[in-house]
Amino acid sequence: MSAELNMQRPRSRSVGPRQDGINVLRALAMDAVQKANSGHPGMPMGMAEIAEVLWQRHLRHNPANPQWFNRDRFVLSNGHGSMLLYSLLHLTGYDLPLEQLQRFRQLHSRTPGHPEYGITPGVETTTGPLGQGISNAVGMAIAEKVLAAQFNRPGFEVIDHHTYVFLGDGCLMEGISHEACSLAGTLGLGKLIAFYDDNGISIDGHVSGWFTDDTPRRFASYGWHVVPNVDGHDSDAVDNAIRAAKSVADKPSLICCKTVIAKGSPNKAGTHDAHGAPLGEQEIAAAREALGWAYAPFEIPTHIYEMWDARQAGSIYEDAWMEKLASYATAHPQLSQELERRMSGALPEELAENIRRLMARTHAKAATVATRKASQEAIEGIAPFLPELIGGSADLASSNLTLWSGSRAVTSTSGGNYIYYGVREFGMAAIMNGLALHGGFIPYGGTFLTFSDYCRSALRMAALMQIRSIFVFTHDSIGLGEDGPTHQPIEHVATLRLIPNMEVWRPCDTLETAVAWAAAIDRESGPTCLVLSRQNVPYQNRDPDAMANIRRGGYVLAEPEVEPRAVIIATGSEVALAIEAQRVLEGEGVPVRVVSMPSTTLFDRQDADYREQVLPVELPCVAVEAGVPDIWRKYVGRRGVVVGIDRFGESAPAKDLMRHFEFVPERVVAAVKSVLALKASDSH
16 A cells, blocks of 8 residues: 555544654564564564654764764664664665565564674664673773774864663673673763663563662762653653753763553553563554554555655765864874774774784794783784774783783773773673774773683674674683683683684794784684783794795694604694604604694685695694694594593693693603504504
């Protein structure tokens, strides 16, 4: 039925045009979830007024250019209510046709069950795991704050936008919300405004049985500006609260909105039945009657499209900003050129040459140091030429060695390039993702490898979104020593390698560490984990071909003078152990090749010919790594041997632990001899 005819249809009761503009959000949520027979209609129906006020009166964005750099960011932290966001994007003019809303939650649609970055135009981050959206938003707000400090000049506020977040009870129950929001208050992120959908309902029912926090006081204690007890269905009250929040420049704001989940549904409003299931045809019909919505499923009249269309306003916003940017270029040409580069994501032209010099210096120095120290030296060589690099650590800066000589703290009153995250590993990782998503920064952050468990979901989200976050994980094995099994990672490297799109490096010396850093920075579409040692490791001499092949993830490090009879594969600190074993075997007349494999994830993507050159199928293999052995089976085969560790560690000095767990040349030599003996018996 045409839009013109829709406008003439009689209604069961009179509602105004503005109420139509609100109810269309409710109708689309009901209809899409019902058609998919899956989804969450309650939140979109309950937050409809809040969304209409924010998107119609305050949000500065341009649907024709979702990547306009100075746009306001909108994050749906309660991502299960994704139909609210899809409806807003469709109505305001993004490239999201109505047909896509009708394909909600279907294979290959642009309207997946939870918002996904890179799938739907206008979606700023992937949300669904509760609490991470608000944490990403903290990162985005930090990015805005730091970029403004770096580039704004009197009369030229070229970086000036807000980050708005919708969140619910579930986000606030997740511990990560405490980590991120506490830091946001400390840093005084005045451009961050969050809306708490206080409907008192989660999947299991009324949250009063398990969530009785005094949320306004909690956020006030963080240092936030809090607007409590706002009627989320009173548009003017919501508008006034937003205006009050925008007037507070030195604190993030939380607007606490009392709402009714599934408002408009006569029988399911205010109940958990509407949280995560279709309302049903009969209830939807009753809701249409109650709302005065006289249109069939997915029918949207012209006057509603005209009311919502934000393309002209968005173009005006962006054009005005471009004019300001042009004047800025005249007044501050060098700053303008640098800002343009940062916004585009292009790396500095001189960076490649400076990285080449770093490699040459590293090779010439041939230092015996821990790879965590080698990492710091790599940062020191790269960061002066990469101003978008923004670092940090979860209260372990002196152990992770993530600081460099030019590090300056980000504070409530200054920009800087280094974030002291405090003991907030999960929050750090999610905030880093927000920094990367915002644009203009390449974030890195450090903690101990064993605490990558705390970061796990944010690591997975970085990989899912394929964004350039760099995670620095030090103290990578039992080699960290006396802190004992609570701090000694065993399974962690293996599990990181299992994450799709995650690049994992465990370098063996200073050169491999520098290469790993260069690869992480060059990688435009995906995160990287740098896994680094506490203990010193010797520099490994290489021929030029070997040096060039480090970037392929695995390569022949040491070749015997005659044809090898076996291969030892090793990573990290165990490469030195493999070299020692090779020397012992050479003295016994057993020529062995040593392959260093700092990145199995990268090596696995090499072509089959190269992988066969490095690991010939006819040569028996031994793999050596101070971690769980299972992942190495695919390289050594059923007849190979893995020298690993499949139990938790002990508290003792590192050298004692290495001997206790038999990470000694004798064990590797014995393993090589065993695979050679097995091959000899097979040939007979």
